């Protein structure tokens with residue numbers, strides 16, 4: 001597990017950094033760390049060790065979405081951290097329970113990517129506008145129906161999950177990057193992802209942290225380019241502008 005510190009609050013933990021980077025993040029708070037996503041199964045020991053080395057307990061686990069490479073180590077971590085808060089949106093909590101169906105009114109596209117059913121039940125259901133420690137919960141559906149991002153107003157860090165990728169070039173979820181096409185393969189509804197990308201860009205983030213790829217400082221020009229590309233490829237046919245969280 002590769003550890004990279006960014007600023008005062010963010011520690012990036014990366015598994016398989018060379019071939020298939022999978023990030024999760026420790027965000028430093030007054031009472032310990034919030035862990036954003038958990039990586040794939042088998043990552044728990046390395047995540048716990050990284051938190052110990054950084055000098056704090058993990059007191060919260062917040063999930064951007066329910067894909068297996070983001071919730072894979074959840075059960076193993078929760079076994080070690082039974083007092084930790086476990087937070088996810090109601091919509092993606094259903095994937096976590098093993099339900100794969102669509103809600104009435106959602107775009108009729110089958111959710112894609114690898115979901116993992118977890119035994120751990122969330123102790124907190126997240127909605128946009130909530131706070132997790134210092135982090136603001138921001139709706140970012142599209143990659144999955146209940147995907148959220150987390151924004152740290154202390155330093156403008158946006159933890160975007162798979163709403164964007166930075167591996168293979170900065171891209172909006174759903175736009176295929178030939179050198180790392182997996183995020184696009186796993187994206188539920190690209191027009192919704194484009195809508196979310198614009199909403200995240202509007203936060204004017206100073207730092208972009210994604211599920212896959214390097215953390216990017218001063219990401220606005222790259223985000224603008226990525227949104228432009230997505231708008232061209234995906235088109236502007238956003239059906240009804242519906243938001244799900």
Ligand SMILES: [Zn+2]
Nearest residue numbers: 067113162186
């Ligand atoms: Zn994903």
